[in-house]
Amino acid sequence: MSDNIFCRVVRVSDFSVRRLVRAEIAGWPVLIIRDGEDFHAFRNRCPHTGVRMNAARVHEHALVCPHHLAYFDLRSGKCRANPPSGGLDGLPALTRYEIRLTDGWIEIEIEGAPSLGGQTRGEVRIGPPVRFE
Ligand code: FES
Numbered sequence: 001m002s003d004n005i006f007c008r009v010v011r012v013s014d015f016s017v018r019r020l021v022r023a024e025i026a027g028w029p030v031l032i033i034r035d036g037e038d039f040h041a042f043r044n045r046c047p048h049t050g051v052r053m054n055a056a057r058v059h060e061h062a063l064v065c066p067h068h069l070a071y072f073d074l075r076s077g078k079c080r081a082n083p084p085s086g087g088l089d090g091l092p093a094l095t096r097y098e099i100r101l102t103d104g105w106i107e108i109e110i111e112g113a114p115s116l117g118g119q120t121r122g123e124v125r126i127g128p129p130v131r132f133e
Pocket of ligand 1: 046047048049050051065066067068069070
């Protein structure tokens with residue numbers, strides 16, 4: 001039996017097209033991204049150096065790390081282009097979380113979530129939303 005459950009995080013109506021929300025679920029930093037009609041969720045850590053990507057932007061269905069400009073495909077999390085400076089061949093993919101929409105809410109599957117004690121919004125800290133041009 002899986003130890004994973006879906007945690008209710010943010011309302012769909014809180015997003016506009018190409019908007020990113022940062023959240024922290026029991027210490028797990030998460031990025032939730034709307035790209036058109038699709039939603040994606042990743043651990044908010046760049047696999048290059050492990051830093052958070054709070055100032056990331058979305059470009060051509062990719063999440064662009066603000067530090068060295070690696071492009072990560074929003075559908076798979078895989079690095080699909082090296083930064084202009086090069087040298088990042090074989091960069092691991094972003095950690096992707098399963099996501100579902102329920103009753104107008106975005107819910108994210110987080111490993112070990114039962115330790116949160118529930119799926120209520122009160123268990124989740126929501127970071128300030130970041131709007132993309
Ligand atoms: S820290 Fe993200 S590409 Fe280097």
